[in-house]
């Protein structure tokens with residue numbers, strides 16, 4: 001058996017073409033250009049690269065972006081007042097605060113200061129709560145992108161045992177809630193989980209989001225499973241070891257070219273959705 005490759009790069013590309021047409025239609029109908037504001041605090045080079053990738057994606061589909069770069073020594077108060085300004089700015093329809101922020105900043109308070117209407121990256125407590133309850137809200141970008149990818153490839157989720165490794169506020173936890181809402185039976189593992197290998201061995205669907213290169217071993221994964229790797233490390237390595245998996249699992253996401261492009265795609269599609277809902281845009 002040769003695994004189905006869940007090609008996030010190709011899917012994101014074709015969805016960008018549809019988005020580009022939708023942005024044009026929105027503007028032809030009298031809408032203003034949808035604008036995503038991205039905030040980067042500090043000078044971490046990989047964060048700067050990710051933000052640039054998001055700005056480039058906006059440009060490719062004809063959306064505007066506003067880039068706000070703040071010094072590493074920014075205080076919580078200063079960041080909160082910047083977010084408040086963007087909340088009130090009628091030209092901005094989405095706000096992205098790049099994670100992580102320097103440690104003196106209360107990241108949760110800053111995420112939660114983003115008005116729900118403009119939370120196109122799905123990071124607020126309110127958005128998470130609404131999404132978890134099955135109410136309308138923008139999903140956290142990475143798990144939302146993963147759900148779009150699974151849906152595109154008709155991966156069955158109902159009744160399946162999904163094992164999510166990682167419980168971070170913008171990845172593992174919302175991923176688990178989305179899979180639960182799609183009627184999967186969900187197990188969430190984290191750094192205190194005792195029997196990781198045995199739990200992974202039971203999984204029909206595995207989502208790796210631990211932030212440790214190849215922590216999840218190929219040998220733990222059963223034949224026929226669906227393998228989703230959100231991890232991204234230098235050298236094109238994910239959180240899941242892939243050796244030999246292509247010949248025995250049902251489907252897998254490549255790294256790179258899997259989850260990453262779908263994250264950006266979720267962000268920009270949700271930005272257009274926000275523009276369509278907001279009366280000011």
Ligand SMILES: NC(=O)C1=CN([C@@H]2O[C@H](COP(=O)(O)OP(=O)(O)OC[C@H]3O[C@@H](n4cnc5c(N)ncnc54)[C@H](OP(=O)(O)O)[C@@H]3O)[C@@H](O)[C@H]2O)C=CC1
Nearest residue numbers: 142166167168171190191209210211230231232259260263
């Ligand atoms: N492609 C994309 O678009 C994106 C990719 N990423 C990637 O996804 C990965 C996860 O990111 P993120 O969620 O932000 O990371 P965090 O560091 O915030 O969270 C990591 C999670 O993994 C858990 N964990 C750590 N070590 C172990 C272990 N030994 N066994 C089991 N669980 C463990 C932690 O548990 P505990 O809670 O107990 O500490 C925590 O819940 C990273 O590789 C990151 O680069 C992230 C965002 C977007």
Ligand SMILES: Nc1nc(=O)c2c([nH]1)NC[C@@H]1CN(c3ccc(C(=O)N[C@@H](CCC(=O)O)C(=O)O)cc3)C=[N+]21
Nearest residue numbers: 050097098099100121141232256257258260261263264
């Ligand atoms: N508030 C917030 N929201 C995020 O969504 C968020 C964040 N903070 N902080 C950092 C992580 C990281 N992240 C990535 C997005 C795309 C790729 C991506 O497209 N990667 C390409 C490879 C790119 C390359 O290196 O060429 C791929 O996987 O194919 C990777 C990582 C979003 N994040």
